[in-house]
Amino acid sequence: MDASGAIRISNFLGSSSSRPAPFSIATRTHTALTDGRIQSVVAQNAELRVLSNAEIADCLASLAQLLTLEKANPYKVRAYRRAAGLIRGLGESIDDLVRSGAELRGYAGIGEGISAAVREIVETGTLKTLERLRSQVSPELAELSTYPRLDPVRVLRIYKKLGISDVQALRSSLESGEIQQTFGQRMAQHVRFGLVETQSILLYHAHQLRKSIENFLLTRAGVERVEAVGAYRRRVETIESLDFLVQARDFPKVVETVKRYGGRTPLLESSSITARYALASGPFLCLECATKRNWGIALIRTTGSRAHLRKLTRISGSLKGLDAESSFASEEAFYKRFRLQYIPPELREGLDEVSRSRKAAIPELVTQQEVRGDLHAHTTASDGADSLLEMASAAQRLGYEYLAITDHSPSLKIANGQSLEDLRVQLRAIDRLNAELSSFRVLKSAEVDILADGSLDLPDVILRELDMTVCSIHSRFSLSREQQTNRVLRAMDNPYFTILGHATGRLLLKRPGYELDFERVIEHARERGCFFELNSSPDRLDISAEIVRIVREAGIKIAISTDSHSTAEYATIQYGIEQARRASLSKNDVLNCTPLKELLRLLAATR
Known part of the structure; x- marks a missing residue:
């Protein structure tokens, strides 16, 4: 427990013997009624502590961090992180639920594999998979690993290159400029951000x-x-x-x-x-x-x-x-x-x-019920979990009129960016699907990378076949404010640029956004007639309410999109709507609150 009284994730890279015990130790016993007598059956490992939800969640979060180092399936890593968050927030004691034989799979986000892992933690006090992974990583990194906002892969790189294994040495290296000189500005920025202690x-x-x-x-x-x-x-x-x-x-x-x-x-x-x-x-x-x-x-x-x-x-x-x-x-x-x-x-x-x-001048704020479609969604063609048909069908069931499929462009290899031929195959599949659907339209689109020089990652010959584009930065975050701004302005000059996606690239509580001169970017977007995205992904909410407000005042419509990588993520539109309300947006300010016919007119007008 830190000075503020908040429990922090501890030692997810260190050995189990180094883990602190934030709560008092109690003997864990199981009781059973046999022949009218109460028998106390002590758990196999004698005096195991009764675990709090936080300690169980710490184990799952630690496992997720180590699986990241092992380059495990990202969906598996995400599942463990989600389960850790769920368990940390439960009012019931997971330890009690497990010992009473309750079924954990009834909780959203806990499947058979995670349920088994939780039972193992409660019944043995450890997790074999976690201990195996810990044994493969230097225990000297334990102190650095207590900062959950420090990326474990980056921590390992710093350790291997500079031999830094404690927080004070890391701070000193940061302040002396050694980290920036060795790894670059972006690494230094990440470390500085990661060392800020927060309870948020x-x-x-x-x-x-x-x-x-x-x-x-x-x-x-x-x-x-x-x-x-x-x-x-x-x-x-x-x-x-x-x-x-x-x-x-x-x-x-x-x-x-x-x-x-x-x-x-x-x-x-x-x-x-x-x-x-x-x-x-x-x-x-x-x-x-x-x-x-x-x-x-x-x-x-x-x-x-x-x-x-x-x-x-x-x-x-x-x-x-x-x-x-x-x-x-x-x-x-x-x-x-x-x-x-x-x-x-x-x-x-x-x-x-x-x-x-x-003055009675507060507008009627936008609501989720007024959203008519989603303009940013991924499928299994790039890094999504669900197919084109599954994503379209789920959107239609939500009552939407349209959905833009925006799989990644070729340069984003980490997200399985589509080749030009794969994109053409997808466009033909969308044509076939649209021919079968009634009262619903799948828009041909792509999330097109804005390259370092401001060019788009797809040629005009294929961009002109699309109904729209979401253009985003996924690399070279460390460019200067001037360079990054010019990069975006040049991208906007492309006639097939439609929407600027997650405009700062931030990840809340993890990664600060790159720097942009928003005054210039907003003015250029207004002149060009293109739009901004308010990305509803809960760890992005990009752009901020302050910037959304300025964009609205410039008369530019905003697309509130989910950046969904599965059908379940459509629900995150709630957070984008709430961010839009903080910026005083009404439905008339939101691009995807317009009917399909009007939307197509607005999209065509950007070219």
Whole structure:
């Protein structure tokens, strides 16, 4: 447990003997009723510790990291990471579930293989596959491996080249310029980013965790009413604290009960109406108790942001004073009292939302139901998990009118980029599929790499056969701001450039984006008549709400796309929609909220 009280993934490259024991050790026993007598059956390895969900998740996350080094199937690696995240966020104790014989495969993301691995961890205290992989890696890397945002492959490269095996040496090498001189600017940037200690989690993970905590509060802790507030309710990209407003008759009892969430959740501080805990998954868990009478005002106050509340209180006066003096059972009652238009939580960041509210100038924000199609999706033709037919059929079942198939272009070999001949084969397959489908259109497209010199990775002779393109950068992230900007501007000059995909290349909490002069890029896109993508992938959410807002103000439509690599990932459109709402987008600002006929007209107009 670090100084903030958060449990960190530990020693996924080190030997098992070096792993810390963050919780007190207890004898694990199994009990059985035989001939009327209770028999205590001690587990095979005598005094095994009762494992918390966090420790089980750590094992799975460690396995995923080591499988990455072994260049295992990326879908297998992803499955272990997803399962680790799921288990870390569960309210029930996995140790108890396994010992009671419960079926783990009922949980989304836990299949037969992962279920067996979890049982092995609980029943033996270890995982043979994990121990085998650990034995193949130098234990000297254990300290560096406690930083989960450091890519294990890069850590290994640094160790082999420079012999660096501890954090202090890594920091010194970074500050002296040795890492940049040896490996380049991008490696130095990654190391600097990876060494920043954080307790934040992605909004996507917070969403899963929120559901688990709400269920625990309502079914186990005696809470009568609960709502997630704070940064989560405002749909901020990364979450440092999961905050909940609750209504309960016995709040002290709630505080005690929550200590048992996920097996163990340490209480850091509490008062008569608040409590703060350290969640094993990283962020803090904060509770505040409110009454039915003051629920609305408490909801506004706990949702924030502070900047928003400062502007709001210039009109209303102190919210705490109102809390004591007035009755606001709902947020709507508060806004009505002060003659303000309701401000959606996603907009409450202290920008111009309060002044717009006074003028009733807040637009009707875009909703998921208004999306008519997805303009970025991959199939098994490149690095997707599902076929063309499966991706199209799933999109049609969602009620979509269209889907753009955007498999990778040839230069992106790591993602199995298609050759020109393979792309032509796919285009013919799309023609055949469209002939069979009714009220649905598969758009011919590709995710075309923007090469280092700004040229596109497909020749014009084949680009002209496509309905549209998503043009993205997947290499040479370390170019200077000027070079990267000129690269994008030159790409936009190609008449077949349609949409700029994930424009900064960032991976939230893992990799910072490359630098662009967005003022120049946005102006050039406006002149050219092309579009920007808001990539809904939970670890990207690229571009940020701030940039989306500027793009909207320039009059450029934005495609909210999922970058799906499987049919299951279509659901991530939710996160793109939430990001768009934070930027005050309405359906009229969103390219894929337009009907098919209008979309085809807009796409054709870019050429």
